[in-house]
Amino acid sequence: xxxxTQPTSMDCAEGRxxxxxxxxxTISGNEYVYWYRQIHSQGPQYIIHGLKNNETNEMASLIIxxxxxxxxxxxxxxxxxxxxxxxxxxxxxxxxxxxxxxGKGTKLTxxx
Amino acid sequence: DTGVSQDPRHKxxxxxxxxxxxxxxxxxxxxxxxxxxxxxxxxxxLTYFQNEAQLEKxxxxxxxxxxxxxxxxxxxxxxxxxxxxxxxxxxxxSSLGRSGGSYNEQFFxxxxxxTVL
Numbered sequence: 492x493x494x495x496t497q498p499t500s501m502d503c504a505e506g507r508x509x510x511x512x513x514x515x516x517t518i519s520g521n522e523y524v525y526w527y528r529q530i531h532s533q534g535p536q537y538i539i540h541g542l543k544n545n546e547t548n549e550m551a552s553l554i555i556x557x558x559x560x561x562x563x564x565x566x567x568x569x570x571x572x573x574x575x576x577x578x579x580x581x582x583x584x585x586x587x588x589x590x591x592x593x594g595k596g597t598k599l600t601x602x603x
Numbered sequence: 604d605t606g607v608s609q610d611p612r613h614k615x616x617x618x619x620x621x622x623x624x625x626x627x628x629x630x631x632x633x634x635x636x637x638x639x640x641x642x643x644x645x646x647x648x649l650t651y652f653q654n655e656a657q658l659e660k661x662x663x664x665x666x667x668x669x670x671x672x673x674x675x676x677x678x679x680x681x682x683x684x685x686x687x688x689x690x691x692x693x694x695x696x697s698s699l700g701r702s703g704g705s706y707n708e709q710f711f712x713x714x715x716x717x718t719v720l
Contacts, residue, residue: 523706525706532713533711533713533714534605534607534694534696534711534712534713534714535646535694535696535709535711536605536711537708537709537710540706576645578645588634588651588653588658588659589634589698589700589706589707589709590636590648590651590659591638591646591648591709592648593644593645593646593647594645595643595644595645596645
């Protein structure tokens with residue numbers, strides 16, 4: 492699985508968009524980008540995933556660059572409850588065991 | 604609440620004792636995962652079950668660790684002769700394995716925090 496690089500921490504004002512970057516320069520053609528988040532004292536929560544097209548769901552948008560070497564998770568209107576550690580994971584979606592390999596993630600703090 | 608429950612939520616034990624944790628996945632989920640998370644780190648994969656079969660184990664899972672999923676429903680993780688280095692949060696996740704090319708998101712439980720004194 493390709494390695495990812497994320498900033499250790501970020502801050503965002505409540506109500507503003509939070510843009511969380513992830514670098515995955517060694518990603519290969521069949522590897523997907525997944526995002527999970529972990530709110531303090533809870534288990535991780537799935538947010539979104541994508542291969543090469545931009546994706547949007549009720550939680551967030553995922554923008555993947557054309558060369559697929561980086562991506563950005565966008566929380567359009569951050570709330571205090573979005574304060575969490577956000578993990579960017581790159582792996583092949585191949586069925587079978589879909590184990591996740593987490594890095595240290597980005598600690599996002601949403602400030603009032 | 605994701606629908607995945609873990610018991611107990613907290614466990615304090617003395618070094619050398621055995622401990623057992625339980626995970627109840629979402630009822631229709633055939634896949635179950637165990638992860639371990641230490642302070643400041645992301646979760647690390649330990650093992651994976653599809654129904655009752657344990658199909659993958661991490662090298663992190665030493666011979667003091669054993670996991671079962673006897674009827675393809677709940678799962679237990681036992682640690683024998685605990686060491687202080689076993690202190691961590693133990694997370695369980697489940698997913699519905701479907702064929703056809705769709706990603707099966709994992710739903711995580713709240714975890715069991717183990718402290719070994």
